[in-house]
Amino acid sequence: MSFDEGLFAWVQEALEPVGAVTMRKMMGGATLYLDGTVFAILDDGELWFKSDSETDSIWDSEGCARFSVTFKDGRVDTMNYRRAPIDVHDDPEAMRRWAALAVAAGMRAAAKKKPRK
Numbered sequence: 001m002s003f004d005e006g007l008f009a010w011v012q013e014a015l016e017p018v019g020a021v022t023m024r025k026m027m028g029g030a031t032l033y034l035d036g037t038v039f040a041i042l043d044d045g046e047l048w049f050k051s052d053s054e055t056d057s058i059w060d061s062e063g064c065a066r067f068s069v070t071f072k073d074g075r076v077d078t079m080n081y082r083r084a085p086i087d088v089h090d091d092p093e094a095m096r097r098w099a100a101l102a103v104a105a106g107m108r109a110a111a112k113k114k115p116r117k
Contacts, residue, residue: 004045014095039102048081049102
């Protein structure tokens with residue numbers, strides 16, 4: 001996994017009116033947070049937005065592929081992230097619209113987690 005610093009800068013710039021975008025590097029990629037809520041990952045030059053069962057049909061209707069990982073042993077696993085629609089790469093309003101959907105999914109996921117003792 002790797003990520004594109006320029007793409008991260010674009011996400012920060014486009015979402016600046018909404019909130020602060022921060023990043024945590026993980027396994028060569030990066031997890032993105034908007035005001036502390038996980039909403040996206042960056043991997044191999046691609047932006048992947050958080051999704052869930054409530055938003056899957058929206059992502060499907062746009063043809064946004066599900067994020068998958070192939071392990072060394074050949075196993076393939078998918079995660080609840082969807083490839084960003086192409087318009088987010090040059091349209092700040094599209095970035096904000098799709099990121100809002102992803103932030104909502106991130107907030108629902110966080111609410112489902114049990115608090116640590």
